[in-house]
Amino acid sequence: MTRSIYMDYQATTPCDKRVLEEMLPYFCDHFGNPHSISHAMGAQAKEAVEKARSQVSDLIGAADPKEIIFTSGATESNNLAIQGVAHFYKEKGNRIITSEIEHKCVLEAFQAMEREGFDVIRIPVLKNGIIDLQILEEAVNERTILVSVMTVNNEIGTIQPIDEISEICRKKSALFHTDAAQAVGKIKVDASKVDLMSISGHKIYGPKGVGALYVRLKPRVRLSPIFFGGGQERGMRSGTLPTPLCVGLGRACEIARQEMDSENVRLVELKSYFLKKIFDSLEKVYLNGDTEHGIPGCINLSFDGIEGESIMLGMPEVCVSSGSACTSDSLEPSYVLKAISVREDLAHSSLRIGFGRFTTFEEVEYASSKMIEVVNRLRSMSPLWQ
Amino acid sequence: MEYSKEVMDRYNNPKNVGSLDDNDKNVGTSIVGAPSCGDVIKLQIRVDEGGKISEARFKTFGCGAAIASSALITEWIHGKDLDEARGIKNQDVAEYLSLPPVKAHCSVLAEEAVSKAIKNYQDKNRG
Structure with a gap:
């Protein structure tokens, strides 16, 4: 078998070596506790953490680095934002709103809040994966304390109209949280439009096990903490900060900010080449999601007449997802594809192909050729393909 | 999904892929499963004068386990009489292929395909 070709950048990304280099000194040499600032070792770690905080802050356009809270990843950030706001503001209102295509950790957090008695509204999306703004506007009322809508979807890559959602929320003074794990570092995000924003390290070539939550200072957004302890991170997230991981997230954000524009030009070219080749060679292949409002690195395709896992099995060296x-432990196909009204058999026929920083033209060329070969072979074996 | 060598062999080099003429009265055909559920097996048998299955063909829409289950069962029923073929159970298929529990339904579908193809042949030749 040839070397693996990684095309699953929405699942995770490799840690950039420049990020790792920046992290290494903070494991064994500069190991001080960043909260023990009365001695030199602690102060040194504190300085590194604060530099990282600024780097994250710069990437998302926060007004103040203090608005960045380090967490263990986007799952924790999302939970902290949703549970934290719901619990803190429960006297103000009972309604919390999200969309049907959020990441599982958001949907599950909302479900937990629903069990506690909150009035949860889930807004549908249109066929292109964009949230139905009209339904959202009707749902947001004076009792609404939180709206949580992801910036970029992890399966189909569609970008939500953050400015419009922000406007709807502000009219009714509802807080707006966005899970931006798939967006930060890939497209420009603007913290001034939201009240809370979740960020992940390992989706942007940083280490796994670290993320951040942007929490607006002016006007100040309050959260009930999930963890109780030493009161770190402005009392919102207790626990000693993992200095090397914070440093890694910071450097990853810095690199993303510097390279985003040129990288996106490259990814758009790779995506166009790949899609042209697939569509020129195969009939009845459908693009799921929105062709215009999508990030360049995420392609979701359905191959009529054959099932997704069987395609993956035919090209084990090409790492994609379906x-x-x-490919899951449940017997249900993707709820995201269902929400955008993809026919059920075509949901079973879907592949997500993700390009990223280390994807080369040669890899795209190989993967597309291999995919065409496997699809043709499986179609010749399919009772649904005549 | 981590599959056994038996599954991979049949996924990569399946025997008996194809179709038989459904208008032939010696041919029994079944289509089981549903596209919306992610797997469909079309299975056909030709029964010779001695009452034995002389040919078996399949086409499958589904995952690796579904393809391997249908390929394996066509190998197994070849040369058997109808009672023997009906005697092959999904557990035998699942066990031989070492299917994980979540894929057990693929072997159930293969067994169902055989019994419906036999029934179709018998219905055609009744009276």
Whole structure:
């Protein structure tokens, strides 16, 4: 088998070596506790953490680095934002709103809040994966304390109209949280439009196990903490900060900010080449999601007549993922594809192909050729393909 | 999904892929499963004068386990009489292929395909 070709950048990304280099001194040499600032070792770690905080802050356009709270990742950030706001503002209102295509950790957090008695509204999306703004506007009322809508979807890559959602929320003084794990570092995000924003380290070539939550200072957004302890991170997230991981997230954000524009030009070219080749060679392949409002690195395709996992099996050296039930432990296909009204058999026929920083033209060329070969072979074996 | 060598062999080099003429009265055909559920097996048998299955063909829409289950069962029923073929159970298929529990339904579908193809042949030749 040839070397693996990694095309699953929405699942995770490799840690950039420049990021790792920046992190290494903080494991064994500069190991001080960043909260023990009365001695030199602690102060040194504190300085590194604060530099990282600024780097994250710069990437998302926060007004003040203090608005960045380090967490263990986007799952924790999302939980902290949703549970934290719901619990803190429960006297103000009972309604919390999200969309149907959020990441599982957001949907599950909302479900937990629903069990506690909150009035949860889930807004549908249009066929292109964009939230139905009209339904959202009707749902947001004076009792609404939180709206949580992701910036970029992890399966189909569609970008939500953050400015419009922000406007709807502000009219009714509802707080607006966005899970930007798939967006930060890939497209420009603007913290001034939201009240809370979740960020992940390992989706942007940083280390796994670290993320951040942007929490607006002016006007100040309050949260009930999930963890109790030493009161670190302005009392919102207790626990000693993992200095090397924070440093890694910071450097990853810095690199993303510097290279985003040129990288996106490259990814758009790779995506166009890939899609042209697939569509020129195969009939009845459908693009799931929105062609215009999508990030360049995420391609979700359905191959009529064959099932997704069987395609993956035919090209094990090409690492992609599928929305088919057969790749999960449940028997249900992707709820995101269902929400955008993809026919059920086509949901089973879907593949998500993700390009990123280390994807080369040669890899795209190889993967597309291999995919065409496997699809043709499986179609010749399919009772649904005549 | 981590599959056994038996599954991979049949996924990569399946025997008996194809179709038989459904208008032939010696041919029994079944289509089981549903596209919306992610797997469909079309299975056909030709029964010779001695009452044995002389040919078996399949086409499958589904995951690796579904393809391997249908390929394996066509190998197994070849040369058997109808009662023997009906005697092959999904557990035998699942066990031989070492299917994980979440894929057990693929072997159930293969067994169902055989019994419906036999029934179709018998219905065609009744009276």
